[in-house]
Amino acid sequence: MKRLHALVATALLAAAPLASANLLTNGSFESGATEPPAVGQSFGQTIPSGVALPGWTILYNSVDRVADTYWQASHGDYSLDLNGTGTVGSALCLTGCWSAISQTFATVTGASYLLSFDLSGNPDGPPTTKSLFVNVVSGAGGGGSWFDVFDTTGISKAAMGWTTINHAFTAMADLTTLQFFSLTDSSSQFGPVIDNVAVVPEPGTYAMLLAGLGLLGFMARRRMSSR
Numbered sequence: 759m760k761r762l763h764a765l766v767a768t769a770l771l772a773a774a775p776l777a778s779a780n781l782l783t784n785g786s787f788e789s790g791a792t793e794p795p796a797v798g799q800s801f802g803q804t805i806p807s808g809v810a811l812p813g814w815t816i817l818y819n820s821v822d823r824v825a826d827t828y829w830q831a832s833h834g835d836y837s838l839d840l841n842g843t844g845t846v847g848s849a850l851c852l853t854g855c856w857s858a859i860s861q862t863f864a865t866v867t868g869a870s871y872l873l874s875f876d877l878s879g880n881p882d883g884p885p886t887t888k889s890l891f892v893n894v895v896s897g898a899g900g901g902g903s904w905f906d907v908f909d910t911t912g913i914s915k916a917a918m919g920w921t922t923i924n925h926a927f928t929a930m931a932d933l934t935t936l937q938f939f940s941l942t943d944s945s946s947q948f949g950p951v952i953d954n955v956a957v958v959p960e961p962g963t964y965a966m967l968l969a970g971l972g973l974l975g976f977m978a979r980r981r982m983s984s985r
Contacts, residue, residue, distance in 0.1 A: 779956075781865070781956075781957045782956060786831075786834040787836045789813070790803065790805065790811055790812070790836065802822060802824040802836065804820050804823075805822075807820065807857075814861050815860050816858075819856060820842025820843070820857060821842045821857055821859060822838070823836055824839055829916075829918055830915065830918045832878070832954050837951050837952065840857055840859070840890060840938060841942055841946060841947050841949025856942055858940070860935055860936060860938075862934065864932060864933060864934075867930055868930070870926065870929075870959070871927055873957050874956050875923055875952050875954060876921065877890075877921050877952055878913065878919055878921070879909075879951055880910075882948050883948035885948075886911055888907065888908045889908075891903070892905075892925065892939075893939065894935070894937075895935040896934035897931030897934075901927050901934065922954075936955075
């Protein structure tokens with residue numbers, strides 16, 4: 759019986775990372791170093807690498823955390839321009855990459871997840887098409903990589919034309935890292951803009967874990983009744 763209890767406890771612990779709706783911290787960039795913007799400033803703030811953006815690590819250069827008072831956010835009061843203001847391209851970044859952010863979160867090996875985020879682009883300047891590289895690192899054979907683009911033609915600060923992007927992946931480790939790289943021209947300070955970033959378990963993952971817990975419960979009851 760003690761062994762069965764231990765198995766049930768182990769399964770519950772494995773299910774814990776799946777319990778919350780979003781496995782990421784600060785997916786809508788609502789928390790930051792300056793909140794709200796300073797009086798008379800509608801833009802928000804530029805955050806360089808090495809400065810805390812709760813939940814996220816800024817790997818190269820800088821990003822702009824932009825307030826809804828400057829342009830329309832898709833969720834909450836802020837969004838994130840991946841091309842920060844007043845910086846230059848970094849030799850440390852991938853070829854053609856302007857900046858990058860990352861976050862590591864708990865996953866269950868073998869479980870399937872859905873990454874979603876809202877994508878737009880800074881309408882203040884060129885290029886018209888903003889591009890980014892999305893990378894999920896999760897053990898051997900897990901995760902995935904995708905290139906996404908957004909065309910800013912016809913959008914405005916009041917109507918940013920937010921588009922929801924979805925990517926499915928399988929975790930092959932108990933810790934998984936999500937990375938966003940701006941591939942928009944490193945001479946431009948007008949990059950791809952993201953908001954409402956979330957990672958949630960696919961419905962089949964819930965079903966798999968619930969089935970496992972149900973089987974353990976059945977085994978426990980059967981063993982008790984056989985005594």
